[in-house]
Every structure is written in structure tokens, then in C-alpha cells.
Amino acid sequence: MPNSLFEKCAISGIGETAYVRGSGKSETALQMEASLKAIADAGLSPKDIDGVIPYATGSAVAEDFITNFGIADLRLSATTPLGGASCLAAVQLAVGAIVAGIANHVLIPIGRNGYSGARIGSRVQQLPQFRTVGEYEMPLGQIAPAQLYAHMARRHMEMFGTKSEHFGKIAVTFRDHATKNGNALMTEPMTLEQHQTARMISDPLRLFDCCLESDGGAAVIVSSSERARDLKSQPVYIMGVAEGHPDSPSAITQRPDITTLGTAKAAPRAFGMAGVDRKDIDVAEIYDCFTYIVLCQLEDMGFCKKGEGGDFVASTSFGLDGPMPVNTHGGLLSQAHIIGMNHIVELVKQLRGQGGKMQVKDAKIGLVTGYGDMGDGGVAIMRS
Amino acid sequence: MEVERVRPSPNEDTKPYWDGLKEGRLLFQKCGHCGAIRHYPRQVCDKCFSMDVEWIESSGKGTVHTWTVSQHAFHPSFKGDLPMTFVTVDMDEGVRVAARLRGKDVEPAIGMPVRVAFEQLDNDLTVPVFYPQ
Numbered sequence: 335m336p337n338s339l340f341e342k343c344a345i346s347g348i349g350e351t352a353y354v355r356g357s358g359k360s361e362t363a364l365q366m367e368a369s370l371k372a373i374a375d376a377g378l379s380p381k382d383i384d385g386v387i388p389y390a391t392g393s394a395v396a397e398d399f400i401t402n403f404g405i406a407d408l409r410l411s412a413t414t415p416l417g418g419a420s421c422l423a424a425v426q427l428a429v430g431a432i433v434a435g436i437a438n439h440v441l442i443p444i445g446r447n448g449y450s451g452a453r454i455g456s457r458v459q460q461l462p463q464f465r466t467v468g469e470y471e472m473p474l475g476q477i478a479p480a481q482l483y484a485h486m487a488r489r490h491m492e493m494f495g496t497k498s499e500h501f502g503k504i505a506v507t508f509r510d511h512a513t514k515n516g517n518a519l520m521t522e523p524m525t526l527e528q529h530q531t532a533r534m535i536s537d538p539l540r541l542f543d544c545c546l547e548s549d550g551g552a553a554v555i556v557s558s559s560e561r562a563r564d565l566k567s568q569p570v571y572i573m574g575v576a577e578g579h580p581d582s583p584s585a586i587t588q589r590p591d592i593t594t595l596g597t598a599k600a601a602p603r604a605f606g607m608a609g610v611d612r613k614d615i616d617v618a619e620i621y622d623c624f625t626y627i628v629l630c631q632l633e634d635m636g637f638c639k640k641g642e643g644g645d646f647v648a649s650t651s652f653g654l655d656g657p658m659p660v661n662t663h664g665g666l667l668s669q670a671h672i673i674g675m676n677h678i679v680e681l682v683k684q685l686r687g688q689g690g691k692m693q694v695k696d697a698k699i700g701l702v703t704g705y706g707d708m709g710d711g712g713v714a715i716m717r718s
Numbered sequence: 719m720e721v722e723r724v725r726p727s728p729n730e731d732t733k734p735y736w737d738g739l740k741e742g743r744l745l746f747q748k749c750g751h752c753g754a755i756r757h758y759p760r761q762v763c764d765k766c767f768s769m770d771v772e773w774i775e776s777s778g779k780g781t782v783h784t785w786t787v788s789q790h791a792f793h794p795s796f797k798g799d800l801p802m803t804f805v806t807v808d809m810d811e812g813v814r815v816a817a818r819l820r821g822k823d824v825e826p827a828i829g830m831p832v833r834v835a836f837e838q839l840d841n842d843l844t845v846p847v848f849y850p851q
């Protein structure tokens with residue numbers, strides 16, 4: 335039954351805090367604030383939440399939500415440790431749990447002080463899923479994702495002729511979108527020249543190829559489509575959703591093809607479940623921890639062939655009036671790094687017609703991805 | 719004040735690898751049942767699911783699969799080392815090794831033949847490095 339989850343569930347509520355550098359709030363408070371907004375958006379009471387999937391390595395657990403919300407009978411508590419693909423893996427799990435009758439309204443919260451708390455570079459070594467890299471590569475000086483992913487990007491460039499200017503076009507487009515967003519860290523436009531002359535972090539990744547560090551919270555609620563139709567906000571239906579894990583998931587070094595991500599396994603499942611094709615996607619929010627990762631996911635999802643990402647990016651507009659606008663909120667590169675929950679929230683806004691100055695005209699079907707932990711991928715396709 | 723180094727945490731599965739480096743030997747696991755060579759060290763052979771393992775010494779030779787030059791340290795203990803060139807190397811044994819590339823005025827390139835060497839950072843930690851062959 336490959337299509338058994340098709341449109342069985344919807345995103346019934348979304349919530350976001352302000353995205354800032356220096357929140358002055360605890361990570362748990364950021365999650366509570368975003369969650370309460372999502373619950374209010376759905377028109378639910380906090381007590382109605384009967385499932386919660388907190389971020390695996392975050393600072394809140396299901397017990398915090400039971401305690402703060404006075405939940406009488408929480409029926410699902412789980413985590414999905416896939417780094418930046420966690421949020422979509424959580425959506426997949428929530429859909430499965432709801433269809434199975436385990437829970438009715440599953441809350442997926444994220445809250446983090448990525449800027450003012452522990453920096454990503456120093457935090458990464460402590461994560462259990464980074465044990466392999468922590469044991470064998472960090473002692474050599476390869477500490478951060480920017481360094482580890484640079485190996486993938488360099489190989490892609492030398493095998494396929496991909497250029498830094500292709501990465502730059504992605505960064506410049508997302509920045510343009512962020513300047514229109516009232517809740518983004520980067521508010522000044524950027525030129526390709528600024529991208530090209532920014533300092534090198536780990537060749538070929540320059541400063542503006544790398545995502546922001548930021549503080550904030552975001553949350554969504556997944557409910558059955560049937561229940562969501564009776565709630566306050568317009569439901570956004572989950573047509574297809576899947577997670578995928580790459581070969582050698584813990585170490586890029588040992589991956590047979592280091593230019594292919596887990597996204598390549600998730601995408602056919604998500605598109606198959608949704609019953610739509612790439613050309614049907616009106617708007618896409620693509621996880622962008624690094625510019626290269628956007629290009630690679632476009633290939634892995636079949637928007638172009640493996641190796642043709644550079645040409646595809648060069649010849650396609652991802653701007654708001656292009657055929658498929660990408661990262662209408664500015665993404666992790668220019669809005670904020672909220673582990674991609676901000677991507678899900680933005681897609682829901684776009685499909686509801688709440689995109690404000692970034693609203694894509696006639697956005698009916700949209701795609702959102704997550705990516706993390708050295709290669710895990712998540713893909714979801716939704717419609718209004 | 720000296721900054722604490724980033725260290726591995728050798729356990730029963732990984733200690734032979736680190737001990738080998740201290741002796742100037744790059745060791746890989748070889749399946750005791752089907753003979754498949756694997757790296758990084760792990761518990762089970764994914765070809766035949768045997769947990770029998772022996773350790774073999776690498777020829778130390780391979781070619782560069784990909785590379786990066788880091789201009790940012792991400793940990794204070796590496797600040798004095800910048801810029802750092804890292805290579806991912808296809809070893810002749812069919813597995814890969816990540817390490818710094820050494821040598822005067824060496825430009826990394828995919829396909830470049832390299833050989834392993836060993837750098838003792840302190841009494842407890844020796845790491846592999848590569849030089850052009």
C-alpha cells in the first residue's frame with residue numbers, strides 16, 4: 335500500500351517566534367512560545383495535544399510539554415534524530431501514528447539558541463550520531479559540517495564542472511527573499527561579487543555558502559485531515575512524506591558516492607506517495623545549511639540529472655516570479671537556522687496564501703526538504 | 719593556557735586502530751570469515767555478517783578522492799595550524815582514509831597519488847597524514 339498515507343493528515347497549525355541573535359530566552363521557552371502559537375493557530379487548547387516529537391538533541395522533552403500544558407494523557411512521545419531532516423522525519427512519524435490511531439494532534443516543536451548558546455562547531459562532537467566522525471576525523475581538525483561537506487562540494491565541482499558562481503546564485507536569490515521577510519536576520523541585499531569575495535571557510539565553501547547561527551523557535555501540529563478541516567486555520571494536506579538515509583550514513587569519507595545524499599532515497603517515495611511530478615511543484619523550501627546542499631538535493635530529487643545541478647541552477651530562476659521559487663523566506667542562509675522547521679512553516683504559509691511580500695502566485699502544491707547528520711534526507715509534498 | 723586537544727575516545731572496538739597509529743602502522747579491519755576489508759572500524763561485516771575480525775596493516779598508498787583547504791579552525795586547538803589541507807584518500811585496499819595533506823608547496827588534486835605517514839601529537843595521540851607519493 336504505497337499510498338496509504340496520502341492526504342490522510344494535514345498541518346493544522348504553525349507557529350514561529352522572532353528569529354534573532356540573542357533571544358534572552360531559554361531554548362525550552364522558545365519551544366513553548368512557538369508551540370503555543372501553533373496551537374492557537376489551529377484553534378486548539380494546549381491540553382488537546384496528545385503526541386509530541388521534540389528535537390532529539392534539543393533541550394526539551396515530552397515531559398516538559400505535559401507539565402507546561404497540563405496534558406492529561408499524552409499518547410505518543412518520540413524523537414527522530416536526523417539532524418536537519420528531523421522535522422520531516424517527525425512529520426512522517428506523526429502521520430503514521432495518527433493514521434494508526436495512536437494520537438490525534440501531534441506537536442513538533444523546535445527551539446534553539448544556535449547563536450547565543452553553544453556554537454554548532456563545538457556542539458557537533460557530542461552528538462551520538464556524530465560518534466564516527468568524532469572518533470576519527472575531529473581529532474585531525476575536521477570539526478564542523480562546513481569542512482566535512484566541503485569534500486562533497488569539491489568532488490562535485492571537479493567531476494561535473496560545478497562552479498562557485500552556481501553556489502553564489504543560490505545564496506543571492508535566498509538573500510533577496512529574506513530582505514522582503516519581516517522576520518529574517520539578513521535584511522541587506524547581496525551581490526554575486528560579495529559572495530565571491532567573501533572569506534573562504536573551507537574551500538570551496540565561502541562565508542555566504544554557510545548558514546546562519548540564530549536563536550528562535552518554530553512548531554507545527556499534524557492532525558488527521560478530517561479533524562484539521564474542522565479547526566480554525568486552512569489545513570495544508572500532506573500528500574507525500576519520506577525520510578532517507580545515505581550509504582555510510584555516519585561518515586561521508588566512506589560513502590561510495592559522496593555526491594549523493596539520503597534525499598535520493600526519500601524523494602522517489604515522497605513523490606510516489608503524492609502522485610505528482612517535479613513539474614507540478616509550484617514552490618519549494620529546500621534545506622540550505624550550505625548552498626551546495628541545495629544544488630545536490632535538486633539533483634537527488636530529480637529536478638535535474640546528477641552532475642547537471644550547476645547548469646540547472648545557472649539556467650533556472652528560483653526567484654519569486656520564476657517557475658519554481660525556492661526558499662521564499664530566505665532559508666537557513668538568510669532567514670534563520672531553525673533546523674528547517676522554518677521551511678515547513680513557510681511552505682504552509684505559501685500554500686495558505688499567507689506569504690505576504692514573498693507570496694508565490696497561485697501556489698497550490700509545494701515541496702519541503704530537510705537534510706542533516708552527514709547525509710540524512712527528508713522530503714514532503716503538500717497542497718492547499 | 720594551552721587549549722585542550724580534540725581527542726578520540728578509544729573503546730574495545732576502536733583501540734587497535736589508535737594503538738596501531740602509535741606504532742606507525744595504519745590498520746584496517748579484515749573480516750575473519752569472508753576476508754572483506756572495512757573502515758572505519760565497526761562490529762559486523764556487512765558482506766557476511768560475521769563478527770570475527772583481524773587487523774591488517776595498510777600498504778599506506780592511495781590516491782586523493784577529494785579535498786578541502788580549511789581557513790577557519792572551528793576549534794581553538796587548530797587555530798595555529800591554519801590553513802589546513804585535508805584529503806579523502808582512496809586507499810589501495812579499497813577503503814578511504816581522511817587526513818591532513820603535508821609537504822612543501824603541495825597543491826591537492828583529485829587523483830594525486832599519496833602515501834601515509836604518522837605524526838605524534840603527544841604521548842597519547844598519533845594521527846595519520848599524507849604526503850605526495
Ligand SMILES: [Zn+2]
Pocket residue numbers: 749750751752753754763764765766767768
Ligand atoms: Zn565478511
